[in-house]
Amino acid sequence: MELRPVSGDRFSSSDVDLRYDMADDSSTGSRNNRSSSVSLPPMVSGGYPNNRADQKKAKAISDAIDRSLKADKERQQKEGGIKLLILGPSETGKTTVLKQLKLLYGRKGLDSERQTYCRIVHLNAMRAIQTLCYGLEEADIPLEHPENEVHLETIGRLETTLKRFSVTSVGFANPAIPRKITDAKAETDLFAEMAPAIKALWADSGIQHTFKTCTQLNIQDSANYFLDDVDRIADPEYVPTDDDILQARVRTLAVSEHLFNIDNVTYRIYDVGGQRSLRKYWAPYFDDVNAIIFMVALSAFDQPCEDDPRLNRLQECLILFNQIANHKLFELTSMILFLNKIDIFQRKLLAGSMVNEHFPEYKGPNDYYSTTVFFQYRFIQQCKDLQKQVYTHFTHATDTNQMRVIVVAVNAIVQRLNLRSSGLL
Ligand SMILES: Nc1nc2c(ncn2[C@@H]2O[C@H](COP(=O)(O)OP(=O)(O)OP(=O)(O)O)[C@@H](O)[C@H]2O)c(=O)[nH]1
Numbered sequence: 406m407e408l409r410p411v412s413g414d415r416f417s418s419s420d421v422d423l424r425y426d427m428a429d430d431s432s433t434g435s436r437n438n439r440s441s442s443v444s445l446p447p448m449v450s451g452g453y454p455n456n457r458a459d460q461k462k463a464k465a466i467s468d469a470i471d472r473s474l475k476a477d478k479e480r481q482q483k484e485g486g487i488k489l490l491i492l493g494p495s496e497t498g499k500t501t502v503l504k505q506l507k508l509l510y511g512r513k514g515l516d517s518e519r520q521t522y523c524r525i526v527h528l529n530a531m532r533a534i535q536t537l538c539y540g541l542e543e544a545d546i547p548l549e550h551p552e553n554e555v556h557l558e559t560i561g562r563l564e565t566t567l568k569r570f571s572v573t574s575v576g577f578a579n580p581a582i583p584r585k586i587t588d589a590k591a592e593t594d595l596f597a598e599m600a601p602a603i604k605a606l607w608a609d610s611g612i613q614h615t616f617k618t619c620t621q622l623n624i625q626d627s628a629n630y631f632l633d634d635v636d637r638i639a640d641p642e643y644v645p646t647d648d649d650i651l652q653a654r655v656r657t658l659a660v661s662e663h664l665f666n667i668d669n670v671t672y673r674i675y676d677v678g679g680q681r682s683l684r685k686y687w688a689p690y691f692d693d694v695n696a697i698i699f700m701v702a703l704s705a706f707d708q709p710c711e712d713d714p715r716l717n718r719l720q721e722c723l724i725l726f727n728q729i730a731n732h733k734l735f736e737l738t739s740m741i742l743f744l745n746k747i748d749i750f751q752r753k754l755l756a757g758s759m760v761n762e763h764f765p766e767y768k769g770p771n772d773y774y775s776t777t778v779f780f781q782y783r784f785i786q787q788c789k790d791l792q793k794q795v796y797t798h799f800t801h802a803t804d805t806n807q808m809r810v811i812v813v814a815v816n817a818i819v820q821r822l823n824l825r826s827s828g829l830l
């Protein structure tokens with residue numbers, strides 16, 4: 406299986422690049438519902454160690470990781486429960502599903518994360534308007550109101566500040582960053598200062614036109630959700646709602662483990678980073694997996710891959726699913742496929758985006774029903790073992806009501822298959 410690192414981790418214009426460390430997640434106080442960051446190989450050093458001291462250091466780190474993984478494994482065997490991995494490429498909604506599980510089954514829901522997400526929401530909104538301004542200028546789209554030019558300059562000056570934000574870790578002050586920037590109040594003040602410019606630009610039909618037409622910009626899915634609500638999120642007393650947290654985007658860098666008790670069964674659920682450069686960290690968690698939820702963003706059918714712009718995002722998803730579904734360690738693992746972001750998928754079809762322009766082998770009508778059946782078939786087709794059941798759900802991961810129903814269905818399937826594989830059914 407090819408889960409090798411791919412070099413050239415590109416800067417993404419759509420994400421907040423914060424290490425999402427769940428170690429202090431106090432929503433997990435109960436015995437069965439807790440989260441922790443799982444030890445990871447260091448991500449800062451590049452290349453290979455080239456002197457004895459470096460080699461010694463690398464070996465010590467590698468041994469420490471092995472010891473930690475071994476200890477984790479022993480602990481897991483002792484604790485038992487169902488081990489479930491959430492896998493899939495970046496931006497498919499893995500962490501969003503995890504947030505829904507916290508909301509539905511965590512003791513404190515998302516309460517312990519509200520403060521952190523205040524900052525992420527602000528960064529998401531600033532990043533979104535910044536990407537739109539860049540797109541407007543690149544595509545030479547005129548502003549509706551020339552007096553907004555001054556706001557374009559203000560947003561242009563944000564670049565350096567956002568780059569500084571992008572290298573910090575949640576909860577850990579980065580010494581390279583001036584205190585003022587890591588201070589939460591300074592961040593809130595910065596957003597409040599930017600709010601009039603953001604609002605004026607978002608209301609300008611030039612920016613709206615950019616938003617609707619420049620699909621190659623890779624604007625985050627929740628851009629309009631936050632930009633429509635700048636006054637609310639700029640309020641000094643602002644506290645993110647559950648929906649805000651579900652919409653907020655922060656890319657996952659570290660693998661994290663979360664314990665949930667669902668219908669009296671303990672689940673150990675692992676959320677991973679989906680970027681190509683992070684997939685090398687998945688493999689150590691492939692032993693003894695009972696179930697995998699594989700996430701696909703159906704809405705990405707007309708988008709290029711972030712890691713490789715020559716490749717279609719959904720094609721990349723098919724390739725990755727092929728590797729996972731046919732992996733020898735997953736022969737007995739229940740495979741659950743979430744064809745996610747159906748709300749955006751539907752919107753794109755209605756706006757005239759054509760599936761057969763990106764998947765020429767598709768000859769059917771461009772309606773929701775026919776195209777989703779086609780994509781479901783394309784994924785199931787990837788399994789070489791024709792007996793392998795793939796349980797498919799069409800999901801809208803930011804919709805808590807829909808996810809509530811889906812989690813119940815998934816739990817029923819996983820428990821039944823688990824009993825069957827242990828000979829109890
Ligand atoms: N509209 C809509 N947005 C969604 C849906 N699922 C996820 N999102 C949004 O998509 C963005 C990315 O979701 P994440 O859960 O962070 O993606 P991920 O797979 O964890 O990405 P990595 O951590 O980089 O691997 C977030 O802004 C979510 O709010 C959906 O079904 N509909």
Ligand SMILES: [Mg+2]
Nearest residue numbers: 499500656657
């Ligand atoms: Mg994630």
